[in-house]
Amino acid sequence: MAQSKYLNSLEPWQDPKAQPYVSIKSLAKTFGGRVAVNEVSLSIYKGELFSLLGRSGCGKTTLLRMLAGFETPSSGKVFIDGMDMTDTPAYKRPVSMVFQSYALFPHMTVEQNIAFGLIQDGMSKSEIRDRVDAYLELVQMSGYERRKPDQLSGGERQRVALARSLVKQPKLVLLDEPLAALDKKLRERTQLELVNIQEKVGVTFIMVSHDQEEAMTMSSRIGLMNEGRILQVGAPTEIYEYPNSKYVANFIGSVNLFDGIIIEEEPDHVIVKSTSMEKNLYVSHSASVPVGAQISVAIRPEKVILTDSKPKGEYNWTSGVVKDIVYLGDVSIYHVKLRSGMIIFATVANLVRAAERPVQWEDEVFLYWKPENGIILTI
Numbered sequence: 548m549a550q551s552k553y554l555n556s557l558e559p560w561q562d563p564k565a566q567p568y569v570s571i572k573s574l575a576k577t578f579g580g581r582v583a584v585n586e587v588s589l590s591i592y593k594g595e596l597f598s599l600l601g602r603s604g605c606g607k608t609t610l611l612r613m614l615a616g617f618e619t620p621s622s623g624k625v626f627i628d629g630m631d632m633t634d635t636p637a638y639k640r641p642v643s644m645v646f647q648s649y650a651l652f653p654h655m656t657v658e659q660n661i662a663f664g665l666i667q668d669g670m671s672k673s674e675i676r677d678r679v680d681a682y683l684e685l686v687q688m689s690g691y692e693r694r695k696p697d698q699l700s701g702g703e704r705q706r707v708a709l710a711r712s713l714v715k716q717p718k719l720v721l722l723d724e725p726l727a728a729l730d731k732k733l734r735e736r737t738q739l740e741l742v743n744i745q746e747k748v749g750v751t752f753i754m755v756s757h758d759q760e761e762a763m764t765m766s767s768r769i770g771l772m773n774e775g776r777i778l779q780v781g782a783p784t785e786i787y788e789y790p791n792s793k794y795v796a797n798f799i800g801s802v803n804l805f806d807g808i809i810i811e812e813e814p815d816h817v818i819v820k821s822t823s824m825e826k827n828l829y830v831s832h833s834a835s836v837p838v839g840a841q842i843s844v845a846i847r848p849e850k851v852i853l854t855d856s857k858p859k860g861e862y863n864w865t866s867g868v869v870k871d872i873v874y875l876g877d878v879s880i881y882h883v884k885l886r887s888g889m890i891i892f893a894t895v896a897n898l899v900r901a902a903e904r905p906v907q908w909e910d911e912v913f914l915y916w917k918p919e920n921g922i923i924l925t926i
């Protein structure tokens with residue numbers, strides 16, 4: 548996960564004095580009676596790389612297109628840098644868009660593609676040359692000036708498309724799944740390159756993605772969408788460690804969910820009885836719900852510790868039989884079936900080679916986790 552660039556200063560979204568750069572107010576879009584974007588309100592700050600993340604059809608592209616001015620909102624407002632842009636046509640917004648399909652002109656060279664918008668603006672030839680050179684260097688494509696798009700790899704084409712969108716020095720860059728056409732390895736490398744370029748130019752990026760790993764790697768914050776609504780907004784670690792619902796917990800990474808009832812509720816802990824486990828669950832933080840409430844306790848697989856000896860404590864452990872071991876190189880994911888039938892996932896680092904690992908299929912094992920690793924979810 549990328550380190551926060553705001554390490555030495557207050558993150559703008561936590562600073563009550565900071566003014567949002569992009570302000571989306573109760574924005575909605577309906578297509579023929581079907582709601583695509585449902586009353587979305589969001590504040591995005593200067594220099595952020597903000598990702599709209601969600602499943603196909605959740606409304607993220609429609610929201611991005613309304614920011615670009617390609618789609619007219621059914622209701623609500625869009626402000627950019629304090630200016631109401633809701634009725635401003637796309638070409639008059641200080642916004643540039645990068646598409647999944649690059650949208651480069653095939654008959655033009657790299658240089659001509661990047662210079663296109665500057666020529667239209669009537670910039671002088673020498674200024675254009677300097678600007679194009681600077682942005683080619685920024686995206687590490689110097690030397691490729693004379694090539695046509697079909698003589699470039701997918702990653703190179705996307706870098707040219709990025710240079711073309713940055714060369715006019717927009718205030719805001721909107722990226723619609725910009726890396727989706729690249730293969731996995733190249734995509735991972737390009738993610739970091741894109742973050743580096745964004746940090747160098749300091750422009751605000753809003754990106755649409757359906758790939759949670761990509762959003763986690765690249766973003767300052769993520770807005771997780773479902774059915775036209777934003778379910779949670781937060782930094783990647785915040786969304787991962789403190790999801791606000793079962794939907795979010797399941798969408799970001801994998802999770803073990805124990806449905807249960809609160810049987811003790813104190814300011815510093817709650818105790819939960821779950822039919823999935825013989826032992827009760829102890830979570831060392833308060834829940835804003837009373838005794839008797841139906842809730843779920845979420846435990847991430849990497850927080851589950853697998854052992855062959857019986858844990859000592861009264862809470863947070865169980866036993867089961869190993870039904871599957873998914874070997875992923877650096878880690879293995881153990882699928883352990885409890886007596887209740889529930890399968891628990893436990894991620895174990897492969898510190899020894901596979902042949903030397905003691906736990907195997909059909910072994911009876913114990914699983915436990917620390918009280919601070921449970922998250923109470925009420926929805």
Ligand code: ATP
Nearest residue numbers: 578582583601602603604605606607608609610757
């Ligand atoms: P994907 O990841 O597949 O691009 P998305 O989250 O970006 O999905 P949108 O493209 O915003 O989703 O679409 C949201 C909903 O609105 C979908 O149900 C889609 O079918 C519908 N929709 C989008 N554009 C139109 C349109 N021009 N006319 C009618 N319905 C549309």
